[in-house]
Amino acid sequence: MLQSSHKFLSCLLLGSALIVAGCETTDLGTRTAGVKTLDKSSSEASLEYESDKIEKKVAKSGARIRDAELNAYVSGLVDDLSGDYKGELRVYLLEAPVFNAGILPNGAMVVYSGLLLRVENEAELSLVLAHEFGHYYQKHSLEQQAAAKNATVGNLIFSLGTLGYGALLGPLIAYGGLMSFSREHELEADKVGLQTIGEAGYDTMAAISLWKNLSEEKAASSIKQVRKRSARSSIFDTHPASVDRLKKLQVDAETWKGSKLEEEKYRRLIRPHLKSWLKAELGLRDAGSTLNVIDRLAKNGKDLGVLEYSRARVYDFRGDEGDKALALTHYLIAVKYADAPVETWREIGDIQSSMGEKDKAAKSFQEYLSRAPTASDAAIIKNMIQTLQG
């Protein structure tokens, strides 16, 4: 799992792994393509059974991204990257503003929109997908369970993590148990990921750019605890310290070096979702982080209507001194581009109204209504126009 949002469970699982360091080996080798567990009483079968239950809940989730082309694209990448294991993995795209992906022991992979928004090209996405495939290939979930079984405490912790929380909270929390891995597992998955994308012809330096971008984003966060966590230990809660990991990634990236990035193609596929994914990011009220993401998305000069609108929204909500004027400036920049959301006119009117610019505000609201006559908020906009016009 690239980032656990369930630090508590992850710590417990990591702790349980450390307790049993001196016990029998937990290296279970690699998975054989196309081979299913026959012994239904085995730990493997038990994990797969639990995974199947979670997968059913994920499949029904209201947060699933239903874009057929995007789903087919990501699933196709997974198929291409998994070689002999093609067809064994199933991908679920979920809308949630977190940089996260994970894989269940039964081959169900989840990828969150927060991750899709942050990767900049097909090479970076492929790295993440291949990394998750690495966990599957290396049987890391089973090894994690075997490590936990070596200690009574560890076993208890694992059960709590996967069954208790899973049963209580549904699939999103259950991931925390079944998709959290140790440092060693993450490094192994990194290696599989890099080798896989390198052999597929992708630029493996994507790994470095991805981690650097994420590190910079955390440092830019407006939330002190997020910045503090970033500076103190690692890019990701469950992952090796950032410096060590980056060094390792750099060495491995040199070993398997391709050149394919596919930035344009990737951007075309996520373009229809930029507005809603950024709206979800705005809901997190982390202005620093969101502005960092917008800056990166805007650097190639594409989609500036949506991006400038979203940037203006950040200032609008942040509400620091001068932010209102800054927001207005960026809304006005946004409307120069064809892809500016129609709501931009509404927000311009709202700010002009708050600044006492009644005539301008009324005109902006009228512009909004002329472009969106059946808008769900048309009634309050008409009411606001009436008030502005006295």
Next chain:
Amino acid sequence: MKKLLFVLAATIVLPGCAATMSAVQPGIVATEAAFTVTASDAWTRFPKGLNVTPGSVLTKDGLGLNQVYILTVEDGKKMIKTVDKTQNFPAYAKGQSQLKLVDFVSTNLTRLGFANLETSAIEPTIIGGIEGVKMQISGQYPNGLNMKGKVAMVENDSGLNLVIYMAPAMHYYDRDIAEVDGLINSISFTK
């Protein structure tokens, strides 16, 4: 988010726990908010300690089937309580436009875990003698079940006063909407 989801989930799995629930009889209902409502039917009050909002929660059949949040968010305060310091929730700021209030409520509901939340029929209306806003909401619960709801919001000196009703789109929303409209129409400010 995980702590929030835990509390939310706990509120869903615990409706049968008699020790933590209390009956609400028809009549004037005292709430944690800065206003009362009048119920024409019996409800159950959800335990304050499990409520993630600074208000009261009423239900008839358990939160998964119907829930009415009755709350007042004070100036500078948040609608959702969390102890996770890595999470930041929108704070209410007095004097915002109605557009911003609509966004404030829908953003908070999205943060609670409702997927594809949509607002519709957003209209100015008089609530408790003051101009406020009513709107419809729809979306999905985290388990994928379609949800429908109604929100009434109005500002006064106490803050942003809210009644938020959510229920499965199939059967439950329609069954109780008249009763909920009654609650909204009976809002009487106490502060």
